[in-house]
């Protein structure tokens with residue numbers, strides 16, 4: 001299993017950066033779409049990914065830095081389903097339908113939803129000062145699950161609790177926002193903190209062998225987890 005970071009505020013040589021987040025799983029499942037479609041397109045191309053390889057899209061929440069690259073959906077002919085939190089606005093739903101006519105918009109609400117690829121979307125949680133609604137991605141690994149978050153507005157500790165109901169938590173990748181409960185990451189083998197993580201330095205200091213800072217252009221091999 002392979003995860004490529006295709007959008008982040010940090011970048012590796014040859015890749016573009018912007019505020020926001022996007023990852024590509026097994027070259028076919030795109031989770032979140034960053035701040036803009038130009039950098040997202042360039043980073044996918046830099047990884048030698050054709051847009052037609054992408055079969056499924058999931059959007060964690062409606063913030064601009066996660067749906068800003070949505071226009072790229074028009075150039076992804078193989079996408080059959082887009083997974084969104086039930087709370088998504090009509091405006092964005094209309095936009096998705098216009099960009100990819102006939103696509104299935106799958107609402108994620110109180111129950112976890114299994115995607116066609118076998119990945120799982122966690123139930124919608126509400127949280128943060130602005131009561132944002134967000135869903136996260138769970139990948140089944142050899143020994144448990146890997147959790148991928150957008151911004152973790154409802155609180156990473158709560159999302160980790162959801163993940164641990166499904167399997168042993170082996171990896172956490174994504175935006176951790178204001179997460180401060182560092183002991184909650186105990187036992188996690190791979191921690192990759194990206195764009196909006198406020199306590200990146202503290203996380204890296206506490207888990208020096210497991211944690212690293214994310215960047216566009218980073219490729220993560222989850223096959224041993």
Ligand SMILES: [Fe+2]
Nearest residue numbers: 061063151153
């Ligand atoms: Fe956000």
Ligand SMILES: [Fe+2]
Nearest residue numbers: 065151175196
């Ligand atoms: Fe974000």
